[in-house]
Amino acid sequence: MTSSTIFARRYDNGEAVRITIARDKITAVEPAWPDGPIAAWPYVAPGLFDLQINGYRGVWFNDPALTASKAIAAIEPYFAHGVTRLCPTLITSSHQALSTGFAAIRQACEQYPWLDHVVPGCHLEGPYLSGEDGPRGAHPKAHIRPADWDEFCDLQKTSGNRIRLVTIAPEVPHALEFIRRAVQSGVRIAIGHTAATGEQILAAVEAGATLSTHLGNGAHPIIRRHPNYIWEQLGESRLTASIITDGLHLPESVIRSIVRAKSVQQTIITCDASGWAGSPPGVYENDLGKVEVLDDGRIVVAGRQERDILAGSGAATDDCVAFAAKCGAATLREAIDMTCRNPTRFFGMPEQSLRPGHPADLFIYQPAEGGDRLHILVTMIEGTVRFGTVPSPV
Numbered sequence: 032m033t034s035s036t037i038f039a040r041r042y043d044n045g046e047a048v049r050i051t052i053a054r055d056k057i058t059a060v061e062p063a064w065p066d067g068p069i070a071a072w073p074y075v076a077p078g079l080f081d082l083q084i085n086g087y088r089g090v091w092f093n094d095p096a097l098t099a100s101k102a103i104a105a106i107e108p109y110f111a112h113g114v115t116r117l118c119p120t121l122i123t124s125s126h127q128a129l130s131t132g133f134a135a136i137r138q139a140c141e142q143y144p145w146l147d148h149v150v151p152g153c154h155l156e157g158p159y160l161s162g163e164d165g166p167r168g169a170h171p172k173a174h175i176r177p178a179d180w181d182e183f184c185d186l187q188k189t190s191g192n193r194i195r196l197v198t199i200a201p202e203v204p205h206a207l208e209f210i211r212r213a214v215q216s217g218v219r220i221a222i223g224h225t226a227a228t229g230e231q232i233l234a235a236v237e238a239g240a241t242l243s244t245h246l247g248n249g250a251h252p253i254i255r256r257h258p259n260y261i262w263e264q265l266g267e268s269r270l271t272a273s274i275i276t277d278g279l280h281l282p283e284s285v286i287r288s289i290v291r292a293k294s295v296q297q298t299i300i301t302c303d304a305s306g307w308a309g310s311p312p313g314v315y316e317n318d319l320g321k322v323e324v325l326d327d328g329r330i331v332v333a334g335r336q337e338r339d340i341l342a343g344s345g346a347a348t349d350d351c352v353a354f355a356a357k358c359g360a361a362t363l364r365e366a367i368d369m370t371c372r373n374p375t376r377f378f379g380m381p382e383q384s385l386r387p388g389h390p391a392d393l394f395i396y397q398p399a400e401g402g403d404r405l406h407i408l409v410t411m412i413e414g415t416v417r418f419g420t421v422p423s424p425v
């Protein structure tokens with residue numbers, strides 16, 4: 032597609048606009064004057080950016096058999112959810128599996144420039160995490176290990192310098208030195224899957240950590256009321272928080288509390304979709320362990336009677352945006368900003384925006400009945416429609 036025109040209401044102020052797109056960029060955003068009722072017009076927003084997605088329908092980005100085409104097959108389904116950028120997330124596994132995963136993603140990005148745009152970087156969640164049950168979440172204990180800068184450098188090289196975010200537990204051996212070196216090399220550091228003390232969290236922040244990965248999850252089911260590692264991160268203003276607002280990982284009151292404590296500007300919404308997302312209910316097993324996809328959509332570590340340890344989510348990013356608004360943590364506009372502007376700002380990238388000169392990365396949607404979800408009509412990436420069909424002017 033070389034040029035197109037979109038008529039829709041802006042997500043941020045409801046204004047009816049005509050957006051002109053030439054090649055990969057927005058060239059004009061002008062007021063439009065609908066003939067009919069404006070309520071019939073859909074909304075348009077900058078594309079969603081999810082910094083934590085593990086795969087789709089059985090394909091994991093750290094699958095030891097990942098190939099470039101499998102990686103693309105696990106990324107493309109997210110276009111139906113308004114996502115225009117995502118960080119493929121590789122979780123704790125063997126060095127070999129991580130290497131294979133990063134090599135496949137690198138190959139896919141080098142082969143397809145459009146994919147390189149969609150994947151601004153990868154997220155390495157682990158393997159330098161807490162080995163304790165609870166904080167460890169679904170990360171396989173056998174592969175949890177002390178922070179290893181040399182191993183990371185090897186993986187970074189394999190990825191073609193694409194690892195942009197590492198989630199680490201500050202209490203693992205060599206973590207602080209790792210954080211300092213990573214930050215110095217331009218990699219962002221998140222604290223997560225941790226049982227750290229307040230002192231250890233503070234030390235990680237002083238070494239350069241700037242994010243809490245899915246705050247409130249990857250924790251013991253029962254912890255001391257205070258102090259504990261959740262409060263310590265919640266009250267640390269140098270840490271932005273990512274949260275999984277799928278309606279299952281965190282109670283509504285906790286979502287509201289985190290957004291209010293951190294502010295809308297310092298909260299990032301992620302779906303943390305499991306590689307089992309998109310799979311029908313059942314028991315699944317791979318190198319990462321055995322999980323159960325339940326009828327209500329939860330994905331839990333199998334073999335526990337309580338079924339209380341979630342193994343990532345089965346929801347997509349747009350569902351999490353809609354739920355954050357529905358539960359009263361933010362307006363829908365704010366929830367969208369938390370999922371497009373905030374991640375780009377966090378990474379120091381130009382903010383996604385509906386302004387001339389910006390890449391035509393956007394999605395068109397109608398809020399569905401009851402606010403439960405967004406009805407995504409179109410997802411456009413660099414001016415190319417990747418999902419749906421651009422509606423003709425009303």
Ligand SMILES: [Zn+2]
Nearest residue numbers: 156168245249
């Ligand atoms: Zn996690």
